[in-house]
Amino acid sequence: MKNPNGFGSVYKLSGNRKKKWVARKTISWENGKQNRKIVGYFETKNEALKALANFEYIENSKITFKQVYDLWSKKHFENIGHNRATNIKSRYKVHLSVIDNVSICDLKIKDLQKLYDNLNLSSGTANQIKSILKMIFDFAIRNEYIDKNPIDYLEVKKHKSVLERKIFTSEEIAFLWNNINLKLVDTVLIMIYTGLRIEEFLNLKIENINLEERYCIAGSKTEAGINRLVPFNHKIIPLITKRFKEKNTYFITCNNRKISYSTYRRAFIKLMEDLNLKHTIHDCRHTFATLMSNAEANPASIAKIIGHKDYKITEKIYTHKDKNELIKAVDMIN
Structure with a gap:
């Protein structure tokens, strides 16, 4: 059956190749001649027809950075895990959405260099942002929106770490215990006392x-x-017992379902705001290590519990710590 006018065409390439079906769209007419654009190459005719039906041509000079991101991410997220996709979405929203409405053709090296230099992030996170940018612009090149990738010319500077580790003070921990009935306070205390x-x-x-x-x-x-053993301080046994439900698969749940990191992080931030405390989730683990050290727990036990390969001692020493010794160590925290 013939495709309707303006729909485009699908044809088969000769030879032995995996993706032999081509979807092609007429995007404009010049002097009575068609200006066609290849939509893509596909393994089956049906895949090519489907891609042709979903294809929407946007003039290169008008396509925005956000539109390119949406097209790229839709395809890219099909091939990566949920957590990775969530991480990219978060990085984009926080750090790159400021250029959403800028035409991708108008994004010059100097503009992107300024954006990148102003990122107040650790080197690791800044490099993640650069990687996301490179993938978006590579996609733009493959789809003929731009001719070259400006990210290839981006100068990388070493960003100073901006993450400040701040332990919960003894007064703040007591404050948490006094507010134990608030939602999620028990989870914060469990992390503080387990690391x-x-x-x-x-x-x-x-x-x-x-x-x-x-x-x-x-x-x-x-x-x-x-698969390391993490002992429970005697103070948090009632908190763990209260949440322990044998019918559940996971310990931390909401409506009997596992809680995602992004969901928990949002709830943690809100809890800290409600309690007028300024802490990150990782501060719980940092607090545990500090409390253990302040209580003069054996460094070997600290390393074993928190899962560090080296705590100024050799792995050979701390791998011999048994369960009873670790429980004694963690009980040293008041």
């Missing part, structure tokens, strides 16, 4: 908690932290 990373905490499963022997088994991003 669990937020990812470990949200991924902690009920099956990996031993209430009777006062410990859990936590996974981690680091080799030293994989």
Whole structure:
């Protein structure tokens, strides 16, 4: 069946190739001749027809940075995990949305260099932003919106770390205990008294908690932290017992469902605002390590509990710490 006028065309390439179907669209007429644009190459005719139906041509001089981002992210997010996609969305919204309405053709090297230089971020995060920019502009080149990638000419400067670690003071910890009935305050205290990373905490499963022997088994991003034993201070046993529900898969849930990092982070920020406290989630873990050190707990035990490979000692020493020793160590925190 013939496609309607203005729909475009789909045709098959010769030879042995994986993507042999081509979708092509007429975007304008000049002197009676069609100006066509290749929409893409596809494995099947149906895929090509679907792409042609969804294709919307925007004149290069008018397409905005946000429009290119939307087109790129729709395709890119199909090939990456949910957490990675969420991270990119967050980075874009916070740091790159300021140029949403600028035509991508008008974004010059000097403008992007100024934007990048003004990022008040750590080097790691700044490099993530540069990587996202490069992928967006590479996509723009492949789709013939621009001719060259200005990010290739971006000069990278070393950003100073702006993350300030601030422990919860003894007065603030007492304040949290006095407000234990507020939503999520118990989770903050559990992290302060265990040193669990937020990812470990949200991924902690009920099956990996031993209430009777006062410990859990936590996974981690680091080799030293994989499947490590984390003891429970006696003060938080009632908090853990109250949240412990055998029918659930995960320890921290909302309506019997696992809580995502972004959801918990938003709730944590609001809680800190409501309590007039100025802390990040990681301050909980930092507080735990500081409290353990101040209580003169054995450095080997501290390293073992928090999952660090080196706490000014060798791994060979602290791998011999057993469960009872770790529980004694964590109970040194008042």
